Amino acid sequence: MSRRGAIALFLIPSALVMGLIVLWPFVYNLWLSMTNLGLYTIKDGPDFVGFAQYLRLFGEPDLYEYLLRTLIWTGINVVFHVVIGVGLALALNQKFTGRAFYRGLLILPWALPQYIAALSWRGMFNFEYGQINLLLGSIGMDPVPWLSTEVGAFAAALITNIWLGFPFMMVVALGGLQSIPKEMYEAADIDGAGSWWRLRHITIPLLRPVMMPAIVLGTIWTFNNLNVIWLVTNHGEPADSSHILVTYVYKAAFVYYRYGYAAAFGVLIFLILLVLTWMNYRQADKSAYGA
Amino acid sequence: MMKHRAHLPTVLGLVLAIGVVACGPSRDDPNRLTVWEQMDPAEQAMLREHLDMFEDEHPGVRVDVVHFETENLRQNFQTAALAGTGPDLVYGPSDGVGPYSIMGLIYELEDPRLNIHPDTLALYLPDALPKVNGKTYRISDQIGNHLTLVRNGAFAPDAPMTMEELIRVAKENTIDEDGDGRPDRWGLVFNLAEPFWLIPFLGGYGGWVMDESEHPTLDSEAMVGALALVRRFIDEGIIPPSCDYPLSDTLFKQGKAAFIINGPWSWQGYRDVGIDVRLSSIPRIPETGLWPSPSTASKGYSMNIHVPETRLDLVVDLMMFLTSADVVGRLSDRIGALPSRIDVGNWPRVANNPELAASWEQLRRGRQMPLVPEMRAIWDVMRPGMQRVVSGSATPEEAAQRMQEDALRKIEEMKL
Numbered sequence: 001m002s003r004r005g006a007i008a009l010f011l012i013p014s015a016l017v018m019g020l021i022v023l024w025p026f027v028y029n030l031w032l033s034m035t036n037l038g039l040y041t042i043k044d045g046p047d048f049v050g051f052a053q054y055l056r057l058f059g060e061p062d063l064y065e066y067l068l069r070t071l072i073w074t075g076i077n078v079v080f081h082v083v084i085g086v087g088l089a090l091a092l093n094q095k096f097t098g099r100a101f102y103r104g105l106l107i108l109p110w111a112l113p114q115y116i117a118a119l120s121w122r123g124m125f126n127f128e129y130g131q132i133n134l135l136l137g138s139i140g141m142d143p144v145p146w147l148s149t150e151v152g153a154f155a156a157a158l159i160t161n162i163w164l165g166f167p168f169m170m171v172v173a174l175g176g177l178q179s180i181p182k183e184m185y186e187a188a189d190i191d192g193a194g195s196w197w198r199l200r201h202i203t204i205p206l207l208r209p210v211m212m213p214a215i216v217l218g219t220i221w222t223f224n225n226l227n228v229i230w231l232v233t234n235h236g237e238p239a240d241s242s243h244i245l246v247t248y249v250y251k252a253a254f255v256y257y258r259y260g261y262a263a264a265f266g267v268l269i270f271l272i273l274l275v276l277t278w279m280n281y282r283q284a285d286k287s288a289y290g291a
Numbered sequence: 292m293m294k295h296r297a298h299l300p301t302v303l304g305l306v307l308a309i310g311v312v313a314c315g316p317s318r319d320d321p322n323r324l325t326v327w328e329q330m331d332p333a334e335q336a337m338l339r340e341h342l343d344m345f346e347d348e349h350p351g352v353r354v355d356v357v358h359f360e361t362e363n364l365r366q367n368f369q370t371a372a373l374a375g376t377g378p379d380l381v382y383g384p385s386d387g388v389g390p391y392s393i394m395g396l397i398y399e400l401e402d403p404r405l406n407i408h409p410d411t412l413a414l415y416l417p418d419a420l421p422k423v424n425g426k427t428y429r430i431s432d433q434i435g436n437h438l439t440l441v442r443n444g445a446f447a448p449d450a451p452m453t454m455e456e457l458i459r460v461a462k463e464n465t466i467d468e469d470g471d472g473r474p475d476r477w478g479l480v481f482n483l484a485e486p487f488w489l490i491p492f493l494g495g496y497g498g499w500v501m502d503e504s505e506h507p508t509l510d511s512e513a514m515v516g517a518l519a520l521v522r523r524f525i526d527e528g529i530i531p532p533s534c535d536y537p538l539s540d541t542l543f544k545q546g547k548a549a550f551i552i553n554g555p556w557s558w559q560g561y562r563d564v565g566i567d568v569r570l571s572s573i574p575r576i577p578e579t580g581l582w583p584s585p586s587t588a589s590k591g592y593s594m595n596i597h598v599p600e601t602r603l604d605l606v607v608d609l610m611m612f613l614t615s616a617d618v619v620g621r622l623s624d625r626i627g628a629l630p631s632r633i634d635v636g637n638w639p640r641v642a643n644n645p646e647l648a649a650s651w652e653q654l655r656r657g658r659q660m661p662l663v664p665e666m667r668a669i670w671d672v673m674r675p676g677m678q679r680v681v682s683g684s685a686t687p688e689e690a691a692q693r694m695q696e697d698a699l700r701k702i703e704e705m706k707l
Contacts, residue, residue, distance in 0.1 A: 040705075127533035143684070148681070149682070237684065239676075239679060
């Protein structure tokens with residue numbers, strides 16, 4: 001067998017699996033988005049409606065509100081994940097007593113099942129009995145109506161997700177920091193460079209290639225994070241005012257049986273993420289090659 | 292080693308596929324049945340006992356059970372049945388019947404292939420046989436699921452007869468024991484976040500969620516009255532303003548609330564922690580003279596439309612066994628479920644049970660929840676409306692008007 005033939009043969013199982021679990025659902029979703037599949041059409045089969053679901057989608061003012069909230073949600077989360085994660089990684093990269101203990105402790109939020117963590121945080125945000133308000137009360141502050149106001153519920157979800165997400169960035173950054181050759185810092189020391197200069201001109205540039213894929217992944221995960229908003233705000237409460245795009249799509253599909261509409265929404269989310277990812281990678285390439 | 296790795300994705304795919312198939316009916320084995328349910332732990336244990344009895348009566352037959360949380364059961368059953376698989380029987384509350392039947396996922400029990408005689412169905416109370424467009428789609432093993440006023444006998448020995456009396460006793464029982472400005476015991480607790488708890492008061496003011504043509508009737512004087520009453524509970528300071536289900540349940544279990552409004556599923560849990568549980572109807576509304584009317588529902592079994600012909604008779608046998616007088620009677624005796632069968636309801640030990648009598652009384656004042664899928668939209672618009680009134684961001688009039696507008700829009704969207 002030729003080399004090319006052997007390569008093709010080895011690729012067949014993966015190609016089949018990828019086709020089955022990625023390509024086929026994607027094509028099927030595209031088809032669904034051009035039908036009126038819903039509660040009343042499932043039994044007899046949906047009709048092909050072309051781009052009607054997309055036109056309906058873009059005509060709804062809620063879309064733009066959810067899109068804006070999703071972008072704010074993603075932006076704030078990723079910024080905090082990276083800043084806290086890298087900051088803690090820099091601290092943990094130093095030598096001090098109990099370093100292994102703190103490293104384990106700070107990874108804990110990541111190790112907890114998201115479902116349980118989100119529900120626990122929801123309990124902690126309770127107005128009368130939640131630990132957060134009890135803590136605020138103990139320092140003389142008024143309790144905050146976290147879960148009953150639009151801003152409060154969104155802030156509660158943000159705090160929960162920041163807590164859940166920073167360990168991932170911390171672990172990635174720590175790995176990156178440990179791969180930076182010590183000789184570079186020693187050379188900088190000899191040249192009389194201060195710690196700020198070393199951070200700016202050695203640590204951050206050499207950390208960037210490691211962090212960029214993590215940031216892209218973090219952006220996609222956060223953009224598509226259903227669990228935290230859904231559970232902390234109890235399905236988008238109050239009054240459906242804390243939805244992001246994916247929680248709204250989930251509700252449209254699985255509460256209201258609007259499968260065709262939800263599929264169109266899914267395609268839109270895919271396109272937004274495609275653009276965001278492309279922009280991220282483009283930026284990363286520019287940074288890496290100075291283009 | 293490399294060769295093995297190259298096949299790993301395929302093998303993993305197969306394992307996943309087998310895992311999914313294993314949860315549904317085994318198509319080739321006519322003696323292996325599957326039930327999907329959303330029962331609480333006490334009911335699950337009893338179901339297993341009953342299935343063991345059924346297996347003893349049918350040598351060679353095996354019945355597997357898969358448990359889901361209510362909402363997951365609905366989604367998983369829909370997905371599985373749409374794909375032509377799923378369990379033989381699905382157990383759950385009657386509101387699942389609406390969407391399942393419209394999507395054609397469950398059998399009409401009048402289907403001649405099932406050989407269920409009309410006289411057999413006549414053994415059950417009407418509420419135990421949920422119907423859509425005049426066709427029966429489920430046989431229930433219990434009815435009710437209705438909210439009732441539960442009081443802690445240590446704080447409130449007597450049942451209040453009017454809403455004013457309830458508020459007065461609740462006020463007397465709202466006590467700040469340590470003087471920190473926050474009550475340590477509350478007069479009344481219930482879930483302020485879910486409209487299921489608003490429905491009784493809506494009925495108490497003479498309203499309902501839909502008219503006979505299934506058109507929403509939320510912007511009504513009755514809805515305004517019900518919302519105003521809920522707001523009054525907060526303004527009187529007898530209920531925690533952020534009271535949701537876990538908080539109300541915990542406070543009552545800890546002996547920190549005199550009254551709770553909750554359903555039959557919760558009562559045994561209160562007894563287990565030593566609360567002197569006493570039941571009575573939610574008291575009459577003085578302005579209307581009406582009793583609050585909680586929504587009622589039943590819980591029971593429906594047959595997957597994809598049950599193979601080879602075991603149709605066996606599945607019908609199983610469904611009839613699980614809703615037989617013996618099984619329904621045991622459920623009533625052991626967990627206090629209201630019986631779905633007329634004959635069991637007439638058994639002296641059931642008819643003369645004082646705790647069941649209080650539950651019956653509340654049930655008689657209740658009203659069956661509509662089974663139409665549009666109820667999802669109704670719940671979904673009532674929830675924020677109720678929450679706005681609770682948080683003080685809308686008046687009852689504004690909330691009622693918004694509920695109606697949103698309900699009409701969402702119901703229309705469900706058809707697009």
